[in-house]
Amino acid sequence: MADVVLDKICKTFGTEFHAIKDLSLTIRDGEFLILVGPSGCGKSTALRMIAGLEEISSGTLSIGGENVVDLSPKDRNIAMVFQSYALYPHMTVFDNIAFSMKLAGKSKDERTKRVNEIAKTLQLTKVLGSKPAELSGGQRQRVAMGRAMVREPAAFLMDEPLSNLDAKLRVQMRAEIVSLQRQLAVTTIYVTHDQTEALTMGDRVAVLKGGVLQQVDTPKILYSKPVNAFVAGFIGSPSMNLFQGRLEKGCVVLPTFSLPLSAEAFARSPGLTAFEGRTVLFGIRPEDLHDSKLASGAMHPTIPATVKSIEELGSEWIVHLNIDAVRVDSGDPDAVEELSSAANAVAKFEATSHARAGERIDVAIDVAKLHFFDPESHLAL
Ligand SMILES: Nc1ncnc2c1ncn2[C@@H]1O[C@H](COP(=O)(O)OP(=O)(O)O)[C@@H](O)[C@H]1O
Ligand SMILES: [Mg+2]
CATH class of the missing domain: 3.40.50.300 (P-loop containing nucleotide triphosphate hydrolases)
Known part of the structure; x- marks a missing residue:
């Protein structure tokens, strides 16, 4: 040994x-x-x-x-x-x-x-x-x-x-x-x-x-x-969703919506405050996106999305979504393959969801679980 x-x-x-x-x-x-x-x-x-x-x-x-x-x-x-x-x-x-x-x-x-x-x-x-x-x-x-x-x-x-x-x-x-x-x-x-x-x-x-x-x-x-x-x-399946946004007054701002961040989010990402007024990359794992109509999603801020397709896997669903945001490539080739065409986000919903392909829905984001990265170095903040 x-x-x-x-x-x-x-x-x-x-x-x-x-x-x-x-x-x-x-x-x-x-x-x-x-x-x-x-x-x-x-x-x-x-x-x-x-x-x-x-x-x-x-x-x-x-x-x-x-x-x-x-x-x-x-x-x-x-x-x-x-x-x-x-x-x-x-x-x-x-x-x-x-x-x-x-x-x-x-x-x-x-x-x-x-x-x-x-x-x-x-x-x-x-x-x-x-x-x-x-x-x-x-x-x-x-x-x-x-x-x-x-x-x-x-x-x-x-x-x-x-x-x-x-x-x-x-x-x-x-x-x-x-x-x-x-x-x-x-x-x-x-x-x-x-x-x-x-x-x-x-x-x-x-x-x-x-x-x-x-x-x-x-x-x-x-x-x-x-x-x-x-x-x-690379770690996690389906992969973490990665997007670009601007940090303004404690919110992540995207073209058509903005996400208020809690004090907890700033505590988890100590480097985040320095990005006020600038572009950041933010990541969210599929399991931290919820159907806003279910109890799991009820208390989180929501964003509008279009359901592109659903993979029903028994107790959970893999839901391919399109949201109004610029998706960023993490550098892992497999992560891109996971997306169905025209989708730019993947969520895991409980199978009790009533979401259907083609529908507009509100997706709840557990903002406390967001990950932030420097848009140039890609290092975690
Ligand atoms: N004998 C070799 N001569 C030249 N390039 C090599 C040789 N062996 C491996 N490489 C290159 O080194 C890189 C790493 O290869 P490898 O260690 O086999 O990767 P992995 O096991 O992670 O798939 C690849 O780009 C491969 O083409
Ligand atoms: Mg090998």
Whole structure:
């Protein structure tokens, strides 16, 4: 077991392209850290540098207090679980798990003892004699975990290990990996592009964009206090709605309506007062927009909106709206895809709502839940 410390790590491909810029991050002993960000932001590159599969251009990396920059992958004492878990098809589950012990020259007794222990933890005892082709997707994933565990690594590195599984199995394996990680208490760095996975699995989540670390914190803090508009838009589903407005006399003023802000809003965003008379970006999560006709919306200020479409998801509705405001791009490509055509806002309404597609309605905004950002730097105020 060990902590993993990245200090100002950079990765350049060729002379121009900076895939990772000044990445500093401490993953504590036994911690489950999720590295999340859109496709191409440098997650795999960062993980591969930690594993030693990719050279570090500059900066230092230590595992368990030891500088490992010059160590080969096999001397770093870490185990990697990839997206394609490539098991040896002609070998049994037992032999797949025991393979690295065999290579390391461990005795047969030692191998049997260790593999049996691991199989018990992973609930693979009954299939130790089976070949990978006879296993379910979830079992194969567990065998891949077993192969990593058998080496008793100081840290696990996982690169989107669940992305090949179907949705149902993915949810199940998520829970299995979390409970296994708790049980083993081995430092784990888990890469995903899926913000739901990030929020539900990790002790802490590090958000990466364009090779630059944006924020690292608990899922709760990332959700409630995003440091910038990108994190605000990336974490949460559907994404936070982001608009432009002017701050005037304690109100956010838009072309056809204005929202009075409470003292609480100013207390939550200490930088806000300095923007009096200026443009600000403000964000509101879909669950903080309500149907004004329902009890949940009754006490909040309202804005007029047109209902573009409704996705009825049982207990709640995802309501695509058009409001008279300039929507701002948070920088997350997926956030744009969530909007149906002509909609510029997404709300979550309770299923008791009477809203219908095509209607003009009043949408209640819980103004105490607004997030404010600097329109230039996109930093939270
Ligand atoms: N060997 C390489 N040579 C040049 N560019 C690379 C190489 N590996 C990755 N990249 C680039 O670095 C960026 C980050 O890639 P990657 O770490 O795979 O992203 P992610 O895992 O977040 O999707 C991408 O723009 C990718 O094209
Ligand atoms: Mg990747």
